[in-house]
Amino acid sequence: MTSSSPNTLFPFNADRWLAFVTRTCALFSAIIVLLVVTFLALESWPAIQHVGFGRFVTDASWHPLSGLFNLIPMIVGTALTTIGSLFIAVPLGIGSAVFGCFYAPPRLAGFHRRSVELLAGVPSVVFGLWGLVVLVPLLAPLGGSGQSLFAATLVLGLMIVPTIALTSQSALQAVPSQLISGAAALGLQRWVIVWRIALPAGKSGIKTGLLLATCRAMGETMAVLMLAGNVAKMPDSIVSPIRTLTTNVALEMGYATSEHRAILFVSGLVLMSVVCIVILLMDFAGGWKNG
Amino acid sequence: MADADSVVQPQVVCASSTSSSMGDRATFRDGTVSRDGPMSRGAAMSRAGATFRDRATFRDSAKFRTVGVRVKESVATAIVWAAAGLIVAVLGWILADIFLKGVSEVSLSYLWNDMEDAGRGGGILPIIVSTLAILMVTLATSIPLSLATAIALTEHTRDLSTAGRLVRRSLDVLAAVPSIVFGLFGNAFFCIVLGLGYSIWSGGFTLACMALPIMIRTTEQAIRAVPDEYRYASAALGMSRSTTMFRIILPAAAPGLAAGLVLGIGRALAETAALIFTSGYVTRMPESLSDSGRALSVHIYDLAMNVPGGNARSCAAAIVLVALLLMLNLLSAMLTRYVGQKTGTSMFERNDG
Amino acid sequence: MIRTEKLSVHYGAFTAVRNASLSVKQGSITAIVGPSGCGKSSFLSALNRMTDLIPSARITGKVMIDCCDIHDQCRSPAELRRCVGMIFQKPNPFPMSIRRNIELALREHGTRDRAELKSITERVLTDVGLWEEVCDRLDMPALQLSGGQQQRLCIARALALQPQVLLMDEPCSALDPIASAKVESLITSLRGRYTIVIVTHNLAQARRIGDDLAVFWVNKGAGEIIEQGPAEDVFETPSHSISAAYLSGTRG
Numbered sequence: 001m002t003s004s005s006p007n008t009l010f011p012f013n014a015d016r017w018l019a020f021v022t023r024t025c026a027l028f029s030a031i032i033v034l035l036v037v038t039f040l041a042l043e044s045w046p047a048i049q050h051v052g053f054g055r056f057v058t059d060a061s062w063h064p065l066s067g068l069f070n071l072i073p074m075i076v077g078t079a080l081t082t083i084g085s086l087f088i089a090v091p092l093g094i095g096s097a098v099f100g101c102f103y104a105p106p107r108l109a110g111f112h113r114r115s116v117e118l119l120a121g122v123p124s125v126v127f128g129l130w131g132l133v134v135l136v137p138l139l140a141p142l143g144g145s146g147q148s149l150f151a152a153t154l155v156l157g158l159m160i161v162p163t164i165a166l167t168s169q170s171a172l173q174a175v176p177s178q179l180i181s182g183a184a185a186l187g188l189q190r191w192v193i194v195w196r197i198a199l200p201a202g203k204s205g206i207k208t209g210l211l212l213a214t215c216r217a218m219g220e221t222m223a224v225l226m227l228a229g230n231v232a233k234m235p236d237s238i239v240s241p242i243r244t245l246t247t248n249v250a251l252e253m254g255y256a257t258s259e260h261r262a263i264l265f266v267s268g269l270v271l272m273s274v275v276c277i278v279i280l281l282m283d284f285a286g287g288w289k290n291g
Numbered sequence: 292m293a294d295a296d297s298v299v300q301p302q303v304v305c306a307s308s309t310s311s312s313m314g315d316r317a318t319f320r321d322g323t324v325s326r327d328g329p330m331s332r333g334a335a336m337s338r339a340g341a342t343f344r345d346r347a348t349f350r351d352s353a354k355f356r357t358v359g360v361r362v363k364e365s366v367a368t369a370i371v372w373a374a375a376g377l378i379v380a381v382l383g384w385i386l387a388d389i390f391l392k393g394v395s396e397v398s399l400s401y402l403w404n405d406m407e408d409a410g411r412g413g414g415i416l417p418i419i420v421s422t423l424a425i426l427m428v429t430l431a432t433s434i435p436l437s438l439a440t441a442i443a444l445t446e447h448t449r450d451l452s453t454a455g456r457l458v459r460r461s462l463d464v465l466a467a468v469p470s471i472v473f474g475l476f477g478n479a480f481f482c483i484v485l486g487l488g489y490s491i492w493s494g495g496f497t498l499a500c501m502a503l504p505i506m507i508r509t510t511e512q513a514i515r516a517v518p519d520e521y522r523y524a525s526a527a528l529g530m531s532r533s534t535t536m537f538r539i540i541l542p543a544a545a546p547g548l549a550a551g552l553v554l555g556i557g558r559a560l561a562e563t564a565a566l567i568f569t570s571g572y573v574t575r576m577p578e579s580l581s582d583s584g585r586a587l588s589v590h591i592y593d594l595a596m597n598v599p600g601g602n603a604r605s606c607a608a609a610i611v612l613v614a615l616l617l618m619l620n621l622l623s624a625m626l627t628r629y630v631g632q633k634t635g636t637s638m639f640e641r642n643d644g
Numbered sequence: 645m646i647r648t649e650k651l652s653v654h655y656g657a658f659t660a661v662r663n664a665s666l667s668v669k670q671g672s673i674t675a676i677v678g679p680s681g682c683g684k685s686s687f688l689s690a691l692n693r694m695t696d697l698i699p700s701a702r703i704t705g706k707v708m709i710d711c712c713d714i715h716d717q718c719r720s721p722a723e724l725r726r727c728v729g730m731i732f733q734k735p736n737p738f739p740m741s742i743r744r745n746i747e748l749a750l751r752e753h754g755t756r757d758r759a760e761l762k763s764i765t766e767r768v769l770t771d772v773g774l775w776e777e778v779c780d781r782l783d784m785p786a787l788q789l790s791g792g793q794q795q796r797l798c799i800a801r802a803l804a805l806q807p808q809v810l811l812m813d814e815p816c817s818a819l820d821p822i823a824s825a826k827v828e829s830l831i832t833s834l835r836g837r838y839t840i841v842i843v844t845h846n847l848a849q850a851r852r853i854g855d856d857l858a859v860f861w862v863n864k865g866a867g868e869i870i871e872q873g874p875a876e877d878v879f880e881t882p883s884h885s886i887s888a889a890y891l892s893g894t895r896g
Contacts, residue, residue, distance in 0.1 A: 014531055014533040014534070015531050015532045015533050017533070018442070018532065018533040018536065019443075019447050021439060022439045022440070022442045022443035022446075022447055023443050023447055024439075025435075025436050025439030025440050025443065026439070026440040026443035026444060026454075026458050027458075028436065028440075029436060029437075029440045029458065029461075029462065029503060029507065030457060030458040030461040030462070031461075032461075032465060032500050032503065033461040033462075033464050033465045033468075034461070035476070035480065036465075036468065036472070036473070036476045036500075039476055039479045039480050039484070040472070040475060040476060040479070042479070043475070043479050091374065092374050092377060092378060094374075095370060095371050095373070095374025095375065096374050096375050096378050098371050099371045099372065099374065099375035100375070102371075103368060103371050103372065103375075104375070112375055112378075112379065114624070115378065115379045115382050116378060117620070118382060118617075118620060119378065119381070119382045121557060121561070121616050121620055122382075122385065122561075122613070122616075123560070123561030123562075123563070123588055123612060123613075123616070124561070124563065125561075125563050125588045125591045125592050125595075125609070125612075126385070126389060126591065126609050126612065126613060127385070128592070128595070129389065129591055129592075129595050129602075129605055129606065129609055130384075130385045130388055130389060132595055132596075132602075133388065133392060133595075133602050133605075133606065134384075134388050158381055161378060165378070189360060189363075189364050190364065190367075190368075191363060191364050191367035191368070194367075195367075212467065215467040215469075216467075218469065219467075219468070219469020219470065219471065219472070220469070221469065221470060221471040221563075221564040222563045222564055222588075222592060225592075225596070226592070226595060226596055246469060246471045246564075249471050249474075249475065250471055250474075250564060250567065253474070253475070253478070253567075253568055254568075264475070265475055265479070268471065268472045268475040268476075271469055271471075271472055272468055272469075272472050275464070275467045275468055275469065276464050278467070279460075279463050279464045279467050280460070280464070282463075283460055283463060518736075520732065520734060520736035521736060521738055521739070522697075523694070523697070523732060523736065524732065524736040524737075524738065524798070524801075525738075526694060526697055526725065527692065527694060527725055527729065527730035527732070527802070528725065528726075528729070528748075528749035528752075528801065528802065528805065529721070529722040529723065529724070529725035529726040529749070529752070529753065529805070530722070530748070530749055530752045531722065531752065534748075534752050538748060539738050539739075539740075539748075542739070542740070543739050
């Protein structure tokens with residue numbers, strides 16, 4: 001990569017201009033994140049001032065119009081859907097990556113990869129629509145209306161499979177082929193090579209994919225909105241309707257005022273903070289690996 | 292890279308171990324007479340004798356390929372194929388279902404007519420217009436910004452400089468922020484603080500924030516992929532950096548840039564949650580960019596959840612959206628393949644000097 | 645024409661070239677030889693300040709071209725590089741048409757008149773022997789030319805700016821023998837009109853085309869010029885034992 005030392009930096013005026021404009025734009029791009037955090041914080045401030053963090057866990061329930069602001073059911077909802085979706089997506093995603101790298105004949109591998117990329121491109125509303133129109137009626141016999149924790153988790157899992165599959169496949173493809181050849185030359189079976197050599201070698205890339213998928217699952221709104229039943233109570237069973245932090249915001253933002261609105265912003269801030277921490281952790285870990 | 296080709300071979304090796312060809316070359320067996328190896332080698336082996344016999348000889352290796360191991364291999368293969376098959380099946384199921392349930396409603400008039408009856412009748416022209424308008428605002432904002440930022444990151448900062456790292460990190464975080472949080476931000480900042488209200492402007496700007504990270508990333512990759520040789524040649528000719536950038540590097544990176552653009556468009560089109568609270572729900576044909584407008588994705592949501600009996604129409608709108616995205620996907624694939632073909636095409640094989 | 649005084653090139657803590665003092669006569673072809681990794685390319689890059697493009701590079705010592713210090717604050721690298729052209733080991737024409745390859749730098753340095761551009765293009769392409777081969781397809785992409793043609797195009801591109809000096813970093817090493825011969829004869833035809841400094845791995849080539857010779861060798865971890873002088877003298881009667889061994893092929 002070329003760069004210039006200070007004493008030869010800008011012999012041309014056009015260069016000076018270009019540098020100024022591009023650097024300003026880069027600065028602008030970088031502060032968008034700060035803007036987001038700032039405005040979230042600003043809008044949340046009334047809630048923290050008047051309501052206080054304690055009440056988010058100690059209030060009786062979530063009935064904002066009566067001044068009750070317990071966020072725990074929503075937090076539990078988010079946690080359950082995220083973890084559940086990971087349970088579904090991780091085996092499928094890693095299985096797909098292993099398939100694409102080690103088991104599929106070349107043409108099938110290409111087709112499979114394009115299918116995964118296509119699945120990645122399906123918008124969340126379409127997933128939600130499909131779940132609503134196809135899955136929910138199928139799941140209704142299990143209990144409730146069909147719109148439940150189970151339905152939401154299932155579809156959410158399917159949604160994050162491509163993230164895990166594609167990043168894991170990249171990680172596996174980056175494993176040096178000499179490692180694989182060496183293992184094969186030792187007479188190891190294919191699944192042993194995958195399980196004991198390729199997957200451990202691709203560990204960091206796969207972990208990155210998992211973290212990205214977790215962030216995506218935590219932040220998903222539309223599909224969960226359409227499938228989770230949207231009742232702000234702790235779930236009794238896997239077929240109970242639930243709300244997550246994201247769907248809570250989506251449902252109530254339209255008519256929320258003052259404190260209520262501020263608390264919705266608080267939940268947005270919480271989501272954002274978790275995502276920030278995860279990404280920064282990932283970046284730091286990656287940075288250390290690169291020396 | 293361990294591609295499928297290079298890894299299929301080990302399987303062949305393992306498979307043939309059960310056939311007789313390997314077994315014939317019993318050169319290590321006791322170090323005695325080998326069937327097809329040279330006598331001298333066999334003799335040398337027997338001299339090495341005890342040490343060789345202590346190791347896992349080929350004769351003994353058969354016992355490792357027990358039934359248990361073979362079963363495990365088959366089970367693993369089955370699991371992997373099942374996972375892959377399931378994913379493709381789900382994709383097919385989703386696309387097929389949406390198609391079947393909505394195709395009856397889709398027609399040319401559907402795309403061209405105004406909406407009636409809260410979306411249960413008529414067409415989706417206002418929706419399409421709103422969606423395109425929002426897309427225009429998004430692209431007009433994010434293309435220059437992403438291009439400039441990418442140029443700054445590749446050409447004007449040293450790789451490991453603090454500024455560069457900070458910018459990249461903040462963009463990484465931005466890329467992972469949930470869309471509803473963008474909706475909150477957009478509402479607070481664009482609609483209220485900047486006073487744009489529920490409008491196409493607000494929706495467009497919010498989507499621009501969301502599309503920015505991915506566009507910057509792909510633009511940066513495209514620029515970095517241009518070989519350094521062009522930069523050196525340009526510098527050796529005493530050309531300014533801006534000339535180099537605009538007349539040599541960017542044109543060379545054009546297909547990659549276009550692929551990034553297409554990705555950005557795809558992201559913007561698929562977005563829903565951020566738009567609900569920034570560009571709104573209104574189904575009227577927007578008269579200006581300050582009007583509120585309903586995007587296609589929001590329309591799908593509204594028909595499915597808020598309009599009884601709207602499922603079929605919702606599927607119809609979904610077909611339109613998915614078709615658009617499919618075309619974009621195809622375009623992006625073609626562009627990336629074109630990029631791959633362009634790099635490394637200088638003809639060094641010709642020998643006529 | 646070119647004179648370096650104790651030129652050292654450092655990349656961070658690593659010294660690639662130490663105290664290289666070289667004198668190059670105007671209009672001559674000076675060949676710089678030496679084994680791989682002894683700083684020949686770094687030395688060459690320092691002569692037209694291409695080292696400025698590498699973040700960690702640092703130059704100490706003086707480089708005088710036509711009696712002017714190249715690091716003089718009043719002169720920009722762009723001006724320097726117009727007078728001192730560089731040809732790289734791997735031909736690197738721009739991914740555009742042949743015509744545009746030549747015209748781009750010309751336009752940048754102020755030549756805008758179309759007729760003038762056309763005549764310069766024809767002149768330099770004739771100089772490098774490409775005119776007959778490409779005169780009817782000037783708008784063809786340059787990357788479709790063969791390796792040797794591309795290298796000659798790169799030389800033409802540099803010649804279009806009418807430099808005084810041409811720096812060549814192993815210009816024939818990426819080419820097949822026939823193309824290499826054509827480029828080599830081109831270089832000898834430029835003798836007298838341009839001052840040429842050519843880095844080469846190929847001792848036979850240095851012997852064929854060089855008027856003067858400079859031998860680089862790694863000494864205590866950095867490259868140094870261990871011998872320099874008229875090519876014939878250095879080849880026939882080298883004064884340094886190492887250069888004697890290297891030039892006779894006993895050491896590599």
